[in-house]
Amino acid sequence: MNFLDRLAIPESGEHLELLRYLLVIVTLIFIVYTGIVVVASTASAVFDWRGRKTGNKTYSMFAKDLADLAVTSRGVLLAIGVLPLITTILIYVQLLYGMKLEVSTYMTVAALFFFVGYYFLYSYKKSFHLDSIYSTFQNLASSSNANVRSDVATDVNSFERSAVASRIKNGRRSALLFWIGTWIFLGTTRLAFTPSRWAHPTLASVLFSGETIWSLIDFAIVALVITSAAILFFFFKFEHGIAINADDSYRKYVRSLVLPVGIAAAALEPIVLFFEIQNLPLTGVSNETFAVAGVAMFVALILVIMFYLMLKDSSINLGSYAFVGVVLMVLAWTAKDEVAFHYATRAQDQRLDERYAAMVASLGPNVAQPARSGEEIYNTVCSACHRFNIKLVGPPYFMTLPHFVGKMDSLENFISNPYQAVPGYPPMPKQPLKPQEVKNVAEYIMGQYLAAKKAGKAQYTQ
Ligand code: HEC
Structure with a gap:
């Protein structure tokens, strides 16, 4: 009981x-x-x-x-x-x-x-x-003068x-x-x-x-x-x-x-x-x-x-x-x-x-913490394999991001479920991110790319 x-x-x-x-x-x-x-x-x-x-x-x-x-x-x-x-x-x-x-x-x-x-x-x-x-x-x-029945x-x-x-x-x-x-x-x-x-x-x-x-x-x-x-x-x-x-x-x-x-x-x-x-x-x-x-x-x-x-x-x-x-x-x-x-x-x-x-662990990655910002994720997760202008393990973002312009959905889709996309590179491992974080990091790298392009600084070396 x-x-x-x-x-x-x-x-x-x-x-x-x-x-x-x-x-x-x-x-x-x-x-x-x-x-x-x-x-x-x-x-x-x-x-x-x-x-x-x-x-x-x-x-x-x-x-x-x-x-x-x-x-x-x-x-x-x-x-x-x-x-x-x-x-x-x-x-x-x-x-x-x-x-x-x-x-x-x-x-x-x-x-x-x-x-x-x-x-x-x-x-x-x-x-x-x-x-x-x-x-x-x-x-x-x-008391004598009370009159109680x-x-x-x-x-x-x-x-x-x-x-x-x-x-x-x-x-x-x-x-x-x-x-x-x-x-x-x-x-x-x-x-x-x-x-x-x-x-x-x-x-x-x-x-x-x-x-x-x-x-x-x-x-x-x-x-x-x-x-x-x-x-x-x-x-x-x-x-x-x-x-x-x-x-x-x-x-x-x-x-x-x-x-x-x-x-x-x-x-x-x-x-x-x-x-x-x-x-x-x-x-x-x-x-x-x-x-x-x-x-x-x-x-x-x-x-x-x-x-x-x-x-x-x-x-x-x-x-x-x-x-x-x-x-x-x-x-x-x-x-x-x-x-x-x-x-x-x-x-x-x-x-x-x-x-x-x-x-807590069974509820998914880091549920206890709030979603991290795009910049923070780039610096702590993505930058292990990516830079904007040079090739590391993964391709430079200035090379790959142009064909995602106007297609943020596809970009987020790739980040949450990477597939073989760029010839000559190994496949990208799936990263443990919450949906909100995928969105944040996609917006952050795209924003960086567009700003660099506007300033004419989006060159990269393969
Ligand atoms: C362990 C290394 C590694 C990490 C960490 C990593 N990537 Fe990648 N990434 C790769 C590799 C390798 C490729 C090339 C894969 C391919 O084309 O098949 C790639 C490709 C890409 C592409 C290009 C896809 C295309 O279709 O052109 C984007 C965008 C990308 N990564 C974003 C990210 C973001 C955002 C993060 C951080 C959340 C991240 N990557 C973390 C290795 C990594």
Whole structure:
């Protein structure tokens, strides 16, 4: 079912390199967003449940804000959720062209999990907003001077109950779908850079190989760091923040919850990353792998310090820097995978480059270049055998061109398909020229001849 393979063609080496840079950028966006979506949807479902169980409004508010963090609007969802994922798949299809690996199939399956998950997440988020409408109505209805018919109030109550029930389902569904999608996605990227598994790739090995499990654990840790920083940044800093109207006690609660999680996760990250690299296939490990992984570890430690300082000062003043740090860390983290992928598929790149050259060659001589001018062709091709006024291998043009005057068609015809014409000369070999070039060179030599004739300088020696 490598149906997406049809979209690809062999690419030149430079294009492949460009695609790899592009891949790092789209995966960066995808991983940052997925980190937020996975953790925020899971945590939101948990806090929603705790809020209902304990009646604690802070939990419910946090659950709602987390849902808002995961999906601000449909446009954002499309731009940083759907599009990067599709682009990533297409780049993989292109880079692995002709390898008969089911990478594009597995990735498409992962993408479907995400897309359905986004759908549930969006309805989940919407239902929180419905919720506030219901409770506003109930507050109004219960105030003594409101005149609300009792059957309307009952209706609203039952609507609310079913809305809450479907919200609980949607929240859990979306979190589950994201985790499964992420798992398949990470497993597939590991398959792509493990050549020893290419012969018999199975779904089980995609999901349960050591490198997949470690990368999933590492992703979970990274996702916690990303989401911690994202909460601090998007709740309180960015464009006034999701929770800008919240009171002080809510801020304090969020800070005291998020910062310790951020510290713990960022401190764990270097250790987990170390084990993840230990489990990388040998073909994927190079000095660059260690270098970029080192950068990721270093930034993680800086994040520990930033989170700690904010906890100590009971502030969120470093929130924006922490978020920038997170983006840097994830950049190094994705680059590590990309380097491994690059090393594992060097031979494949070489093959694609060769196939590209073969494909270009099969299209005819120099199709990739534009047609050359008549003068250039004369100087580089014809002048090996021809001059205007003297005999070389071929006859002088001043001798042969007079009988082509007014017969440019015949001249072009001769140049593209030479035949035995002038006695005492060997036949002229066919020259590899494009139709436009034949025309250009015919016009050029004829023009030179006519000008020379006009000036009375068209003499030649046999
Ligand atoms: C490898 C040597 C060689 C090259 C390169 C070559 N020619 Fe020739 N050309 C010849 C020879 C030999 C003849 C004589 C062939 C004959 O009369 O059978 C000839 C003949 C001609 C004639 C005379 C035909 C006639 O009917 O009088 C023209 C015009 C001509 N060439 C144009 C060109 C042009 C334009 C190019 C460059 C695109 C070119 N040639 C490149 C060897 C060459």
